[in-house]
Structures are given as structure tokens and as C-alpha cells.
Amino acid sequence: MSEPHVIIAGGGIGGLATALTLQQIGVPFTVYEAVRELAPLGVGINIQPNAVRELYDLGIGADALDTVGVPAREWALVGLNGNDVYSEPRGLLAGYNWPQYAVHRGRFHMLLHRTLVERAGPDVVKLGHKVTGYEKNADGSVTALVQRADGTQLRETASLLIAADGIHSAIRATMHPDQPPIHWGGAIMWRGTTLGKPIRSGSSFVGLGTHRHRVVFYPISHPDPETGLAMINWIAELTVDATDGRYSSGWFRPVEVADFAHHFAGWTYDWLDVPDLLGRSDVAYENPMIDRDPVSTWQDGPVALMGDAAHAMYPTGSNGASQAIMDARQLGVAMLEHGVTPAALSAYDSKFCGPISQLVLRNRGAGPFGLLNIVDERCAGEFDNIDDVVPPEERNEFVAKYKAAAGFAMEQLNNAPSTIAPGSQVRTMIEA
Secondary structure, eight states: OBOOOEEEEOOSHHHHHHHHHHHHHTOOEEEEESSSSOOOOOOEEEEOHHHHHHHHHTTOOHHHHTTTEEEOOEEEEEOTTSOEEEEEEOGGGGTOSSOOEEEEHHHHHHHHHHHHHHHHOGGGEEETEEEEEEEEOTTSOEEEEEEETTSOEEEEEESEEEEOOOTTOHHHHHHOTTOOOOEEEEEEEEEEEEEEOOOTTSSEEEEEEETTEEEEEEEOSOOOTTTOOEEEEEEEEEEOOTTOGGGSSOOOEEEOGGGTGGGGTTOEETTEEHHHHHHTOSOEEEEEEEEOOOOSOSEETTEEEOTHHHHOOOGGGSOHHHHHHHHHHHHHHHHHHHOSSHHHHHHHHHHHHHHHHHHHHHHHTTGGGHHHHHHHHHHTTOOSOGGGTSOHHHHHHHHHHHHHHHTOOHHHHHHSOOSSOTTOOOOOOBOO
16 A cells, blocks of 8 residues: 655646645645745736635635735726726625635735645745656656756656646646647737726726727725725736737736837826826736647646646636636545546546636637627727617626636536535545
């Protein structure tokens, strides 16, 4: 008899959610993360109610999430003339049993790491260790090829290897050596944060403009009790010539706001001054909107892809981090049903690779922001009454289809049993 062990390659949101899930169900694991020191990097992301539900089931509730973000109250699309195209309540106000959260990505990441270390101890996360590939063994196990930060090499053998190593995944490249290069469709994103007074509901996600030229903004902190100011996350987007090779591999670099603010000159409304919002940011980052073409399978025997390694997608649906959390929980479900075995990975792959690959392509086609495309095509973004341009039934149907595809249709989610029942445990001994 021998005890199973899982290697998780990557200590980002997906990798840590997987580790927390395995700790919850009693499966030994080790996380190998390439960076030498974790830091609260990045700006704002959204965590949809389906993923918040899983965080609650992991014991990460509202008290903890309120320290890194704020519950979302509204999602709205606004045309170029400043008039509403579509709006709806979000989270608890929409009738979900769980909120939606807008969080600072880096602070949320550090919350997951702190929680994992408190529960499982510091030794379960090996920083400065990058998994560069793998070898399958005759006995059904897998050996991860690991490179330390000092350049030395390790070979670590485990029952399973979970690839949570992101869009540039070395494990995916080993599994699919002939995969196409990273896909960039021509959209550039500039991202930053600015202190400001929240508008509309006080916690609204607002998309303004068109699919090819827009600004998205939402608060990611509670307002300061004295000043009323919150940290407002913003993304300014522009679609350009997709043949520009500078953006084909993806990167994230600081830039000056003056380098791109002219694209949004004149975007001033009585309720929002976009040039002012951008101009008062302490820092701005530029990166292309990239994803990868779907692959036929996320599994190779005792190895499985998850998160961005499996399905890097455009952030148009605000569900990249949410899907990584859902992947982690579904891997846990599969191990509860099939043990710490390749059969568990096969069940996970069979159930989710196809549908989530379709979600990748749906996001590439603008995701829920496709409504802005329709408005732009029909009236160039100028209208007095949106009902005359896109009838309410058409708008509602468009958004409902996206929610269903992304897995957070309200009735389906509210009526579903817990993904992992409280107290569930995987048998920790397997036949040698």
C-alpha cells in the first residue's frame, strides 16, 4: 500500500484553489510555484456567484472577501452617447444565494495563500520551483521535471500532476507540442486603478462604448468612511490591426497614461469624466487581450490541465478566475468519485473540456459585450430609446444565453446541491 500524492504546477488562483480543495477532501499535495516570492500583483477581477459559492464552501466567506473586494450590485452596458443599453442587478440583489465579488486580484491571491498555509502549513508551497515538463511512468505515476530558481533540476514523482501554470503552460506544451501559438485578435487593454466616488448603485460594473472601443470600470474596495472614495478599477480597450507582431505573445508592462489617453478624449458625460478617471491613476499597465485555441483534451493519463493552462480566455465575460475555481472544485469531485487516479482526470476532462472550450470561443466573439456590437451596428451607438434599437426580449435572451454557457444561470445555480458535500473525504490509501 502507498499513499497517493498530487503535484500542482503553479501557485496562482487556480493552483491555490485546487490545493485548498485537496486539503479539504484529504488528498496530500505539493504546490510548485516558479516565483521566489508571492506579491499582490494585478488589478481588478470579478468572481461570479458560482465561484463565490465554492469559496464559501471552502470556508472563505464574506468577512474574508470584504477585505480584498466588494460585493457587486449591478452590471450595466452603456452606449457611446452615455445612455443605458442594458443593466441588471448582480449577486444577492439579483436573487442569487451568493454574492458576486469585485476584488483586487493580488490581494485575493494572497488571501488564498494565507488561508492555505494556515490550514496545511508552509511546506506545501514550494516557491522558486518551476515545473518544466513531465514523464509518464510504467506504473501509472508521473514524474514532474522541476527547475529551481538557482538552476538546479529536480525530478518529483506523484500519483497525479495538475497543470495550473497559466497561459504559457510548459505542461500544456508537453501535452500538445503542436498547439498553435497564442491567439491575439487585435484588442489592447490598458488597466489601472483610481480613487473615486462609486457611481450608480455604489458597486456597479459598467461597460461604456463598443466592443472595439470601450472603457470598463467598477470599484474593488469599500468606500473610505471619511472621504467616500473607493479604489476604482478601470480597463480601457481599443482594437487595432491584429497583424502587429508586438502583441502576439502577450505581456503586461507599465505605461504612461498619456500614451493612450488620447483614444478616449471627449468621453465626458454628466455622470462620468473618462479622461479624468484615467489621468488620476497612480499606475497603468498595457497588455494585449489574448487567449489560446481550444485543444481536444485536457488530459494525458495522470496529467490534467486546469485554469488558464486549459482554457485561457478573453476577459469579456469576467469569468476567468471564476472558471479556475470551478475547475479546482470539479477536480475534487472527480477524485471523490474515482480516487486519486487517472480515471478521475478522465471524468473531469470528459465533462468539461468540450463545454468550456466553447466558452473560450464565445468570449472571443465578444461575450456579453456583444450587445454593444449590436447597438453599434444598428445605430452607431447613438440612440434615445434603446428599445427602438434592440428590443428588451432580444437583450434579455442574449445575456441569458451567456450566463447559461458560463455556468451561473441563477435558478440552476441556486437549486444545485453543494459541489462537494461537507465532510467528504477521499480514501488516502491505494493499492501499490
